[in-house]
Amino acid sequence: MAFQAVCRKFVEEQVTPLVAEAEEKQRFPTSLWRRMGDAGLLGLGFPEEVGGAGGDLLSVAILSEELAKASGGIAITPLVSSYMAAPHLYRFGRPDQMREYLAPVLTGHKVAAIAVTEPDAGSDVAGITLRATPEGDGYLLRGTKLFITNGGIADIIVVAAKTAGGDGHHSITTFIVEAGQPGFSVGRPLRKMGWHSSDTRELIFDDCFVGANRVLGEVNRGFYQIMQAFQEERVVLAAMGVGLAEACIEASVAYARHRKAFGRPISSLQAIRHSLAHMRTQTEAARLLVYQAAVLADAGADAAQATAMAKLFAAQVANDVADRSVQVFGGAGFLEESPVAMHYRDARVLRIGGGTDEIQLEILAKLMNL
C-alpha cells in the first residue's frame, strides 16, 4: 500500500468523522494525538535515532495534503507541532534537548508550538521586540507573541526573543519554554474566520525565567535558524492548499452531477464543467510545484525558488478553487452545512500564514536579481 493510501485511509477513518464536532466546538480532538503518533504520522522526516518515523519532506507534504482534505483546522494542529515547531528542536537542539522535548512530540505524547509573530512583527521577523535579559544562569523573557497556533494546548513552545541590541538579524535567540512555567500565560482563544478547530492565542511572558540550558541553538543566531526552518513550514502550508482544493473539487463534482438546473445536471452546463476542469488543472499544477519543492529539499538541492512558488501558487489556487466550488454549489454553498463553506473560510489564511503572498513574491523577485 502506498504511503498516500495509508494517509487517506487514516484520515477517512480517524479524522473525517471528527470534523463536524471539532469545528462546532472549536476544539481539536485530543484523541488524535496518540492515534497519529501510533501510526507514525507525527515523526515523518525525522530519523529513528531521535524518535522519528523515517520518511522525508515529500511524505510530510502527502500527509499535509490528505489531512487538509478533511479539515484545515484539524490539519494545522499536528502539522504545526511536528513539522513547524519540532524541526527547530531537531535542527538546533542538543542531544539532551532532543530526548526531553523532541521525542515526545514525535510520538504525540506532547504538543509543540512555534512563537515568532508579535503584534507588531509578522513577516518582519527581525523586528520582534520580546526581550530576553540575562538573569543568573539564564534569561528573563518579557513581551508578547500573537497568532500562535497551538498556543493554548502546547506543552513545549519554541520562542524567539531579542537577546542583544541593534539589528534583529544578529540579536535573536530561540528558547524552549514549557507550558505552566511561572511568568508564562496564554490569552483567551482567538476567534478566527477559519481553522475553527485549531487553537490560536496570544502568549504573555512576564519575567518568565528560562535557564541557559533551554537556549535552542546559538545565542544571537535565531534569525537564521528561523529562516532555515521556514522552508518546511511553507511546503506544509502549500500542500494543505492542494488538499483543500482537492476536497473542494471532489465535493463540487459530486454536487454538479446530482444537482439539476434547466432539466439536466449542472455538470453538463458548459459554465460549470469548464470551471471544474479549470479547478482540476490549477490544483494539479499546484501539486506538482509542491512535490517539486519537497523533492528538491529532500535531495539537498536549493529549494528556495521552488518553495516560494509552491507556497504562493498553491495558496492562491486553494482560494480560487474554494471560491469556484462555492459558486458551483450556489446558495447551498453559502450554508455552513455545505461541504465547501468550511474550506472557503479555511483557504484565506493560507495566503498569509508562513509568509504572505507578498513575501513569497519578494523572495522570487530577489532570486530574479531584480
Add this chain to the structure above:
Amino acid sequence: MDKVAVCVKHVPDGRMRIDPDSKRMDRSGPGELNAFDLNALEEALRIKDAAGATEVIAVSMGPPQADDSLRTALAMGADRAVLVSDPDAAGSDMLATSRVLAGVLDRERPQLTIFGQQASDGTGAVLWSAVAELLQLPVVSQVTELTVLEGALRVKRQTERGDDVIEMPLPAVVAVTDAINEPRYVSLRGQMAAKRKPLETLTLGELGIDPSSVGVTGSMTTVLNLATPPSRGSSIRIDDEGHAAEEILSFLAQRELL
C-alpha cells in the same frame, strides 16, 4: 512461544467479478488484504509486542499478485511471509486450500495459528476448521479475546447466547472476529522495513504436495451454475419534489402497512 502464524488472503478490492467460463472469481484486478485478516495480524503482533512470541509469520495461498497483501502484512509488522503460488492450485475450494495451508503450517510448526473469521470474497468461514482438522489441532472460532497462558491459551468465544470462555492447549488454531481489536495503521517505517523482510514463494512441489490433491481436481465442490439474483419485481421510485413524505405515507397507508 517462539512462533505465531497468521493465515491471510489477498481478496479483490472493491467490486468483485466472476469469470462466466470458469465460474471462478476473477482475481486479475486490484486486490487487498482481507479485512478480517488485519484483526488476525494485529492480534499476533500484540502477542509479540507483549513478548509472548518471538516471530510472526504471514502465510497465504494465491496468485503471484497476492504478494502485495503479504507485503502489507510485513509492513504492519510480521517478520516474514510465505506465499504458495502455483497454477495447479488455482480453482481450489476450501478443502483443497486447507491442504496447502496445512502443508505450510506443518513445515513451520507454529505454536499458534490465527485466522481472520472469514474472507470478504468467498465468506466461507470454515477454512480454519479444515486446517485444524488436517493438523489434528484444537480450534476455536468467533474469538473476541485472547490471552496467552503457560503452554495454553484462554479465549473468549462470542455466541448468540453469550460468551464462552475456553482454555485450550497449545499448539492450537483460532479464528478471530473484527471485535477482538482495532488493527494498527501501516507506518511509513513499516513500509520501508517490509521491503527488506523475507517473502518466500513456494510451489506445490517445493511443499511436497501432490498437485492432484488441490486445484480443481482436488476440490470436492463444483460450481454448477451462476445467476444474478432475481429482481425485486416492480418498484416505485419517488423523487422528492417537496411531497415525498406524503407520497411515501400514502403508499404505506394504501397497503395497510401503517
